[in-house]
Amino acid sequence: MKKLVLLFLTGFTLQTTASAQMESVTHEGEIGIGLGAAHYFGDLNTSAKVNRPKLAVSAFFRKQFGNYVALRVGASYAKVGYADKYYKDNDYQYRRNLSFNSNIWELSLQGDFNFFKFSPDDPAHIFTPYVTLGVGIFSYDPYAYLNGTKYFLRPLGTEGQGTAAYPDRKAYSSMALSIPFGVGVKYALTSKMNLGFEVLYRFTGTDYLDDVSTTYVGIDKFPPLPDGTPSVASLLQDRSYELGDPIGVEGRQRGYSGQKDQFVTAMVTLSFNLSSYRCPTAKL
Secondary structure (H helix, E strand, C coil), rough: CHHHHHHHHHHHHHHHHHHHHHEEEEEEEEEEEEEEEEEEEECCCCCCCCCCCCEEEEEEEEEEECCCEEEEEEEEEEEEEHHHHHCCHHHHHHHCCCEEEEEEEEEEEEEEEECCCCCCCCCCCCEEEEEEEEEEEEEECCCEEEEEEEECCCCHCCCCCCCCCCCCCCCCCCEEEEEEEEEEEECCCCCCEEEEEEEEEECCCCCCCCCCCECCHHHHHCCCCCCCCCCCHHHCCCHHCCCCCCCCCCECCCCCCCCEEEEEEEEEEEEEEEEEEECCCCCC
């Protein structure tokens, strides 16, 4: 009987000690990285097709405020691009024959909201889905290839930006705001490490992520080179000549300025927990 009582007391003491230690560990936050894919939506991808994903990576610091709310600072890189040639079912867009690629570098501040209590040191609370919303700023610089040579499009003013004929069309900035909104899940592999997956959609403040927004300005707005050959700007503003008769008549629609461009990333994340330890208060 004495042995049973001693065994019970020992087990109870160990369980109480473990619980006290668990309660004394506070999850302060995480530092992590992400790897995945990015995709663009805009004037060259009007049907929101997801068929040309490109590389995306990220790094972030998440500061936890309790078990449900966190504030995150993140930095990410995403490559995006698309081409009219993928729209063979749309004759006009296919003949337009434009294309672009761009490297996006983004800094963001986001609020994360867990659906469940998340405490990596507690086996009962090691998984949660979450939503996130924030604001960011990113740089971008669309470019295209002509005869194997890479040309950045913004300095060329392909829609008449900076020309005397279109004084209202100013050169667009290489920086823009973003509103990241997304969902994700995370699971504590150990008390020190988490594995997650997140889809983050960005509404942006620019319609020139792809260098396409308004109307054609006409080939005569791009003077030829001294030797009489067409300028690079002239050749890249309307590439329909590569497939047949040019369609870039002045005033004809080249893009749709009524909707800003957008992009999305989907990433697998790996993060490392930051915890603090508080010595339990003795109960007398």
